[in-house]
Amino acid sequence: MNVFYEESGTFKVGAVLADNTTSLQVEASHGKRSKIxxxxxxxxxxxxxxxEFMYQAQQVAADLDTDFLWECCTNSEEFSSHTLAADYFGHSPSPVEVAAIMILLNNSPMYFYKKGQGRYKAAPAEALRAALASQEKKRLEAEQQTRYKQQLSTFTLPEEFRPQLDDLLYKPNKNTIEWKALEAACTATKLSVPKLLEKCGAISSTHDYHFNQFLREHFPEGIDFNLPEVDNIFRDYENLPIAEVAAFSIDDATTTEIDDAFSVTPLALGSFRIGIHIAAPALGITPGSHLDKVAAKRLSTVYLPGQKITMLPEKTIDFYTLSETRLCPAISLYLDVADDFTVTASQSRIEKIRIVANLRHDTLEQQFNEDTLRKNLTNYPFANELSLLWNFSRKMEIFRGKENDLNNEKIDYSFFVEQDRIIIQERRRGSPIDRVVSELMIYANTEWGKQLADAGIAGIYRSQNGGKVKMSLSPAPHQGLGVAQYAWSxxxxxxxxxxINQRQLIALLKDAIPPYSKESDELLISMRDFEQAYSIYSDFQRAMERYWCLRWLLQExxxxxxxxxxxxxLVKLDRIPFIVxxxxxxDLLPGTIVKLELSQIDLIECTLNTRFLSKE
Structure with a gap:
């Protein structure tokens, strides 16, 4: 005796070795024994x-007309496979014929719903049409996916991909046939998605690829501000006193957000007064305003070679920036300095200042440098003021214990991109310009942080302990700078x-209620979000500098x-800030000079191949 049975949705046959009423021991044609x-x-x-039984049953099933069988069953609620076999063949069916009917019914789930052992029901006409349409759609999609993969594998971009390129590059829907075809083609060609699309001509600009990837992730709504008309962004402007100083700023040639300026006023007996003047947008950008919400979302200006994404709109920057020949609102810190360059008194004011010049690094460095200071040359604008500021800065370095700071010997790099051509210039970090500006900023941020702390007004501080920098709402020493507290302002x-800190300082100077208390959730949230955003922006800036270094290597x-x-x-290449x-x-000692061969620069992956040639 043989049996035709179902196991795990599959039809099988076997010879009965033992029949135990509720179970059987059977042996398959290939000899395997099973208990069913x-x-x-x-x-x-x-x-x-x-x-022969299975072969014949499958042959008969292959000749059956599925559509005809379905039409025969549409009037039945449920039916058995034996009954359908008898109706179809017109006689008492043989086991092979019944098995053939069962095989067809089981292999046609869209046409027939299984209702039990050997029992089925014809699918409703509407459901069947929908199922067949879905099946046809999947078939066509499978054919299309195969066509896409073939085109991509030969580095031809399907036309249908063009409207979806941004999504495929930056935020793909992995359920689409386009992505599945792209993934399959990447596997076949052993290339990453961007590299494959680049070979297909889909990435016209490698710079735009990296820049847009950053925007898609961190500026999904774009970099336009889309603000309602901002009115009254500066309050009490006309009522501010005008300072009797002539101030000048010192910035890079590309700087538009001029935050700081300086003045030097002679006093009696060889003493003088230094003015540190900081632009004052906090006078007009009120907490919770549309402009404030934009700034709180961006948290910082994003810098990269050739461009930047500003924290504030251009019109707002133009209003508050310390541009020359203008009266500008500012928060000023005045330091009375004796002839030995010690500070004898200080005072902070909210006022308008007259900016008489915006000095730029590229011009000023040729006039104000170690050589001109050593020779005591004064034939350039603000020479006397800069000389006093230089001597004061050196005194402050000694006061902070940083007179021999090794950081002053490091090299910084300036990137200039014009019409897709890159210029990379080296600048020694400890130039007189850098040291004057940095010392005055350190003094202002330290002093204003102290004033907030002494007044019991909340502020956000940066501290450093054991080499680790962190931000907190409590003043703490910054070991790297050698100061007791440091609040970015x-x-x-x-x-x-x-x-935020400037708002708190303005409240202190006006003897008003500060916008933020020490228990304010806004301070904690802003501090946390800023740290995260600042780290992301810095990483992106370094990544784009690496990209432009590679572009420079190709260009030159x-x-x-x-x-x-x-x-x-690990080595650093000459003339550019590129480590590879x-x-x-x-095995060579750190500091050893070597010669390398460069090849295979990849602007998508931002990599290059290097080979050691010799030791110099």
Whole structure:
């Protein structure tokens, strides 16, 4: 005796070795023995053989007309496969014919719903049409996906991909056939998605690819401000006193957000007064206003070679920036300084100041440098004022214990991009310009942080302990700067933390209620969000500087270059701030100068291949 039975949704046949009423021991045609439930048996037969039975049943099933069978069953609620076999064949069906009907019914789930052992029901006409349409759609999509993959694998971009390129590059829907085809083509070509799309001509600008990737993730709504008309962004402007000083700023040539300016006024007996003047957007940008919400969301200006994403709209920046030949609202810190360059008194004021000049690094560095200071040359604008500020800055460095700071010997790099051409210039960090500006900013941020702390007014401080920098609402020493407390207040147009601290300082100077209390959730949220955003923006700036370094290497056709070993196989290339691992580098001491061969620069992955040539 043989049986035709169902197991895990599959039809099988076997020869009965033992029948135990509720279960059977059967043997398949290939010799495997199994124990099955008696309820799983659909048919019992003697002939033909097991192999012939399944072969014949499948052959008969292949000749059956599924549509005709469905039409025959549409008037039935439920039916058994035996009944349908008898109706279809017009006689008492053989086991092979019944098995064939069962195979067809089981293989046509869109046409027939299974209702039990050997029992089925015809699908409603509407449901069947929908199922068939879905099946046809999947078939067409599968064909289309195959076509897409073939095109992509030969580096041809399907036209249908063009409207979806941004999504495919930055935020793909992995359920679409376009993504599935792209993924399959990447597997076949062993390329990443961006590299494959680049080879297909879908990435016209590698710079835009990196920039748009950043925007898509961190500025999904775009970088336009889309603000309602901002009115009254400056209050009490006309009522502010005008300072009797002539102030000047010192900035990079590309700076538009001029936050700080300085003045020097002679006093009696060789003493003088230094004015540190900071732009005052907090006078007009009120907490909770539309403009404030934008600044609180962006938290900082984003810098990258050739462009920037400002924290505040251009019109607001133009209003508050310390531009020359203008009267500008400012928060001023005045320091009375004796002839030995010690501070004898200080005072903070809210006022308007007259900016007489915006000095720029590229011009000023040729006039104000170690050589001109050593020779005591004074044939350039503000020479006397800058000389006094230089000597005061050196005194402050000594006071902070930083007179021999090794950071002053490090090299900074300036990037200039014009019409897709990159210029990278080296600048020693400890130039007189840098040291004057940084010392005056350190003094202002330290002093104003102290004033807030002494008055019991909440502020956001930066501290450093054991090399780790953190932000908090409590004043604490900043070991790296050598100061007792440090509260960013000097860049309120570029950093939201500075804008918050400036609001608190204005309240102190006006003897008004501060906008934020020490228990304010807004302070904690702003501090947390700022740290996260500032880290992301800094990482992006470094990534884009790395990109432009590679562009510079291509532009200058640099194939062999010098480099300095940092440690192990890590080296820094000459003339640019680019660090790379050289796998072929021998074991050399840090600081060793080597010569490298460069090749295979990849502007998508921002990588290049290097090969050690020699030790210099």
């Amino acid at each position: 439930k008696a309820s799983a048996v659909l048919l019992r037969f003697e002939m033909p053989s097991l192999y 000097s860049s309120p147009m570029r950093r939201y933390i500075d804008l 056709n640099i194939q062999v270059t010098g480099a300095q070993v940092i440690k192990e196989n 691992r050289v796998s072929s580098l021998p």
